[in-house]
Amino acid sequence: MRHLLSSGDLTRDEATLILDTAAELARVSDRSVKKLPTLRGRTVVNLFYEDSTRTRTSFELAAKRLSADVINFSAKGSSVSKGESLKDTALTLQAMGADGVVIRHSASGAPHRLSHWVDGSVLNAGDGTHEHPTQALLDAFTMRSRMGRLEGLRVAVVGDITHSRVARSNVLLLTTLGAHVTLVAPPTLLPVSVHTWPCEVSYHLDDVLPKSDVAMMLRVQNERMHESYFPSVREYSRNYGLDAERLACMPPDAVVMHPGPMVRGVEVSAEVADSPRCTVTEQVANGVSVRMAVLYLLLGGS
Amino acid sequence: MRAHDNAKGGGGAPPPPAPEGYRTVLDGPEIDRALTRIAHEVLERTKGGRDVALLGIPSRGVPLARRLAERIERVEDLRVPVGSLDITMYRDDLRLAPARALGRTEIPDGGLDDHVVVLVDDVLFSGRTVRAALDALGDLGRPRAVQLAVLVDRGHRELPIRADYVGKNLPTSLREGVTVCLAENDGRDAVLLGPARDRARPGAERRPETEGAGS
Structure with missing residues (x-):
């Protein structure tokens, strides 16, 4: 290396x-x-x-x-x-x-x-x-210390995948380390080549969360968006934001991760961001x- | 080879033969006796083992430190704190080899301040490991005194360092290598003398069996 x-x-x-x-x-x-x-x-x-x-x-x-x-x-x-x-x-x-x-x-x-x-x-x-390889490494490190393992861990990466370097690095690294990654995003926020990535893809957050040990929420990167990818922030938040109700659907030991900077009220509700299951400061x-x-x-x- | 030699050589069982090209210098019972003597010496020198903390240097210093603590407890009914001190980040030869994996540093609860720290290692050779350990200690606390216990002192010091407790003084040539096998790491207890590894003889093939012999 x-x-x-x-x-x-x-x-x-x-x-x-x-x-x-x-x-x-x-x-x-x-x-x-x-x-x-x-x-x-x-x-x-x-x-x-x-x-x-x-x-x-x-x-x-x-x-x-x-x-x-x-x-x-x-x-x-x-x-x-x-x-x-x-x-x-x-x-x-x-x-x-x-x-x-x-x-x-x-x-x-x-x-x-x-x-x-x-x-x-x-x-x-x-x-x-x-x-963004060191971000993926620190995410993997955080998962390993929280969950005790990476092999077989089910990770949902949710949000703006198209503009996210964190998503790509995490998919590659976590797959190498034996975890299963599912990307969750509206079709407009998934890159064209996503079918070549070693992971699964879903458009429905509520289907994926109950089967996930980790929910990694990504920020919507407005600064890289030159066109409109979804009708409104409110609609995006309704469909792809993690609030307390959705967190309750996840396994009891599941954790919420965010690479930061976090926009409360869009991808993660304030209640979830402040819960002990959110690992942002640990990350x-x-x-x-x-x-x-x-x-x-x-x-x-x- | 070691997989077949699991017998610990205790009691009346004959000691397992040394591998080809190696000579057994200390067998299991002899290592036991040396450690028992060192435990007594530590108690004597520290007036009953008050404030003593044992710190093993990975990898083979750590089980040795634990065994010493067990013996001290048996003799004096005194629980001495045991820990480990990895010196990799303090080595002076880091740039001579690819980056090494780190060992574990475990400082006993209660810290090291005002304790008599006894560093424990398997082989004392150049003294550079001990120098690195002294540097590492300086970042972890301020012991009242630091002492050194080794199972084998093979000579060839490159720094002004000596051991306070020695299991066996073993005069060696630089063409020889000392290998310490411990039941915890290698499945049996023995100190073997064989051909040197690459350190003393550049260009020689690296022998996996001799990696444990600290410098």
Whole structure:
């Protein structure tokens, strides 16, 4: 493993190693000294072409807990706003000796291109509507610690699948790890190629929920929508939103997940969002551990 | 090979033969006796084992620490806290090999502050593992004192480190390798002396049986 570009690239053993490593590193967060010397002297560049709070701070904290030097680089207020291309920015970072580049970009495939230009490891922190592998890893980690297993787990991914990189990464990773994924969305919010994905598809949330151990609710990504995909937000929420009544139809130990940012009242009702079965804050905490594990496994060795 | 050698070599049963190319240095009963002696020495040196916490270094230090705790309890009727301390993230040779899988760090309830921490490992070799363990300890608390117990001291120190309790001093050549087998990990107890693994002899084929011998 040199780069982390797609969760589809991970074998079952590699993915399990990342989750096991994350489980050990999670204990570091409980200590008084929350720092390990492992990546001392290594430089990690956070290259963010798209707005992000959660992922960028999570990567930054993860790298700092491993004692790496972190450079935050956002497109706003850098040479990118003056017209510098991705390649030239990459070569600049290369010249500065970056050992790892964490990139978020609005164009699908940007991390893949970048991996050909730099010597260091490239970590995909979300590219367009393509993939977000560390999110899938932290989701898998959260499911494993809540449910105790991944093999045979039934996961419903609900909402805007077309514009979601989280959905694709999760389908690929969870399938590799032995879980069964069902995508639930109105036909307009499913990508054209969805029949080639290793999962099932349904248009009816109420049919799927009673048979699911995990409901992963996705945000409707208005910022990526250039046309109208459903009649009204209210109708979408009625058909595909998770409220207390629907949660009651799920198995008693089922959990509700959300990659954030969450829009209360649309995909998840406030009551469900505040219930102990909703794992949103747990996911954020696990995100740091999982990203520490990925940084360690990619940059820690020879 | 080990699958056939499940007999623990205790009582009157003959010890299982060492694998081809290896010589048995300590058999099961001898390991038992060494651990019993170390348990007594720990109690003596720490005035009855007050405030002692045993920390095993994975993988084979952990079962050794547990066995020492059992013996201390048998002798003095005193429950000493046992834990494990993984040193992978503190190693000084991380960049020389692909990233390693992590072991478990389990700090006993009550922490390490003001305790006499006894680090337990199977083989003391270069001393680098112990140096890493001391660094790791510094991030976990402030013990009153740190001591070191090892089953085998094979010499060849590369750092100014010595053990407080030694099961057996085993003068070795760098061309030799020490393998510790424990019932908990390998199905039987034995300390074997055989050809070195790749560490001391670069280019040599890696032998899975010798991976347990800590440095």
